[in-house]
Amino acid sequence: HVQLVESGGGVVQPGGSLRLSCEASGFSFSDYGMSWVRQARGKGLEWVALIRNDGKNKEYADPVKGRFTISRDKSKKTLFLQLNSLKADDTAVYFCAKGSSSGLYPHYDYWGQGTLVTVTP
Amino acid sequence: SYVLTQPPSVSVAPGQTAKITCGGIKIGDKSVNWYQQKPGQAPLLVVFDDSDRPSGVPERLSASNSANRATLTISRVEPGDEADYYCQVWDSDLVFGGGTKLTVL
Numbered sequence: 165h166v167q168l169v170e171s172g173g174g175v176v177q178p179g180g181s182l183r184l185s186c187e188a189s190g191f192s193f194s195d196y197g198m199s200w201v202r203q204a205r206g207k208g209l210e211w212v213a214l215i216r217n218d219g220k221n222k223e224y225a226d227p228v229k230g231r232f233t234i235s236r237d238k239s240k241k242t243l244f245l246q247l248n249s250l251k252a253d254d255t256a257v258y259f260c261a262k263g264s265s266s267g268l269y270p271h272y273d274y275w276g277q278g279t280l281v282t283v284t285p
Numbered sequence: 286s287y288v289l290t291q292p293p294s295v296s297v298a299p300g301q302t303a304k305i306t307c308g309g310i311k312i313g314d315k316s317v318n319w320y321q322q323k324p325g326q327a328p329l330l331v332v333f334d335d336s337d338r339p340s341g342v343p344e345r346l347s348a349s350n351s352a353n354r355a356t357l358t359i360s361r362v363e364p365g366d367e368a369d370y371y372c373q374v375w376d377s378d379l380v381f382g383g384g385t386k387l388t389v390l
Contacts, residue, residue, distance in 0.1 A: 275327035
């Protein structure tokens with residue numbers, strides 16, 4: 165069955181960096197686009213970044229453009245999110261989500277349990 | 286950027302019908318997905334492509350989309366339906382509504 169397991173979250177100072185990972189299993193990783201979605205405590209879902217199945221096409225939400233980088237390693241079946249120049253507003257649980265297809269506009273049919281990023285002095 | 290508007294909360298008694306709306310300009314021209322999120326859990330896809338249900342989602346959950354409003358309808362509401370519900374569409378990027386907390390009285 166499909167599993168997505170995030171890791172890499174933690175406490176970091178403003179301006180610092182973190183690298184989140186999402187290990188996938190139970191499906192053909194190379195065939196599906198993936199996204200990162202975050203959720204601040206008590207707030208709603210906020211899309212962060214997506215990467216198409218081929219790894220070549222990537223898109224980012226405006227608040228993270230130029231600071232975050234999404235990537236994937238098909239041999240390791242792992243999705244990554246590099247977080248740089250972190251701000252307090254980046255504090256959130258970060259979920260990885262599997263797209264339903266390789267297409268341009270998938271829905272997200274499986275989600276990981278999330279990893280918490282806390283940005284604090 | 287495209288905005289999806291949901292009511293912050295909806296309350297309903299067990300056995301009744303809950304309707305959760307998602308407003309957006311010409312949302313009827315877009316494909317709407319709905320996610321359910323219970324406290325401390327990851328979101329769960331409950332409706333995709335306006336009105337399709339993933340396997341395992343009960344038929345009590347249905348949805349529609351037209352003009353400027355999409356609606357998730359939960360019939361015969363059960364205590365286990367209590368959760369936050371989010372609508373989602375694609376515009377220039379991926380957009381979520383603000384979420385609606387469904388309370389079962």
